[in-house]
Amino acid sequence: DADAGQAYFDHVMAEDSRIEPRDWMPDAYRRTLVRQISQHAHSEIIGMQPEANWISRAPSLKRKAILMAKVQDEAGHGLYLYSAAETLGTSRDEMMGQLVAGKARYSSIFNYPTVTWADMGAIGWMVDGAAICNQVPLCRASYGPYGRAMVRVCKEESFHQRQGFEILLELANGNPAQKQMAQDAVNRWYAPSLMMFGPPDDDSPNSKQSMAWNIKRFSNDELRSRFVGMMAEQVRVLGLSLPDPEVRFNEDTKTWEHGPLDWEEFKQVLAGRGPCNAQRLERRRQAHDDGGWVREAATAYAAKMAAKNEA
Numbered sequence: 001d002a003d004a005g006q007a008y009f010d011h012v013m014a015e016d017s018r019i020e021p022r023d024w025m026p027d028a029y030r031r032t033l034v035r036q037i038s039q040h041a042h043s044e045i046i047g048m049q050p051e052a053n054w055i056s057r058a059p060s061l062k063r064k065a066i067l068m069a070k071v072q073d074e075a076g077h078g079l080y081l082y083s084a085a086e087t088l089g090t091s092r093d094e095m096m097g098q099l100v101a102g103k104a105r106y107s108s109i110f111n112y113p114t115v116t117w118a119d120m121g122a123i124g125w126m127v128d129g130a131a132i133c134n135q136v137p138l139c140r141a142s143y144g145p146y147g148r149a150m151v152r153v154c155k156e157e158s159f160h161q162r163q164g165f166e167i168l169l170e171l172a173n174g175n176p177a178q179k180q181m182a183q184d185a186v187n188r189w190y191a192p193s194l195m196m197f198g199p200p201d202d203d204s205p206n207s208k209q210s211m212a213w214n215i216k217r218f219s220n221d222e223l224r225s226r227f228v229g230m231m232a233e234q235v236r237v238l239g240l241s242l243p244d245p246e247v248r249f250n251e252d253t254k255t256w257e258h259g260p261l262d263w264e265e266f267k268q269v270l271a272g273r274g275p276c277n278a279q280r281l282e283r284r285r286q287a288h289d290d291g292g293w294v295r296e297a298a299t300a301y302a303a304k305m306a307a308k309n310e311a
């Protein structure tokens, strides 16, 4: 019954242990997980687009093979995550329906355009770097299927980050125009990648409860600050700079600080008015429609096999 379920759930939370799909859980916990995991899955799927944009224009066969592998990995991440969300009782069709209807959120970052090859480097280094910072703690999320999916995702993200860093390193050590292209990409992706961590803590309605439920382990601002520190160190190896003169390590608080971010822009992107929101959704709808025949064929085949088994 619900009382025994609640007592077990509270015990699991207090022990910092795991909830599995068949365990009793509060409705609000289930809803929060479906919200976060489905948003995360959508982000992986929509996130394929800005990079797929460069597959046909990669500067060499080697770069093309690496980029294709990376974009395919993102599709895989989406699939692990939809599977994890399905264990909570929401079907993939329903989640996909919300996405193509424009009713679901996905990460703000994927609504920015990829205008040069150097953006492939900046996305790998900064966007996937931010994803790792955010997702390593999620490997310990209290919901078993989500935490386990994150372990695999994080391993692959590490490879993605290194390949991005290496693209930037090569450009930064190239001719002056190539170095400038790398710097411009870092400048473009810096603020949007910091915004990936979500609104500031005093404007983050879900954080407190998600932390109490051991889903989130650190606040949005804590992770953002950690990420800034990582980039501040690594950008020196690249011989480039971050477009933020206020980045510094505060010796008193022992945390990294950065300059102000344009939260109005963030709100606009979340409201669907970012530079590429319309294009991303349109492309997703088109891909969904184009795949209709596969779903039809699979359904017909399943019906045929079921009929055969009955006979």
Ligand code: ACO
Residues within 6 Å of the ligand: 035, 036, 039, 040, 041, 043, 044, 047, 105, 106, 107, 108, 109, 127, 128, 131, 134, 195, 196, 197, 198, 199, 203, 204, 205, 206, 207, 210, 216, 220, 270
């Ligand atoms: N882009 C779009 N929406 C965002 C973003 C963002 N960068 N950050 C926060 N939001 C939304 C939240 O989803 C929430 O909206 P909702 O209540 O309608 O669902 C609202 O802004 C308020 O934010 P928070 O209260 O801080 O929400 P939450 O506690 O869920 O924290 C966070 C947001 C940190 C993104 C969390 O959901 C998370 O860790 N998610 C998993 C990681 C993820 O989705 N990464 C996707 C990008 S990485 C990649 O795919 C490569």
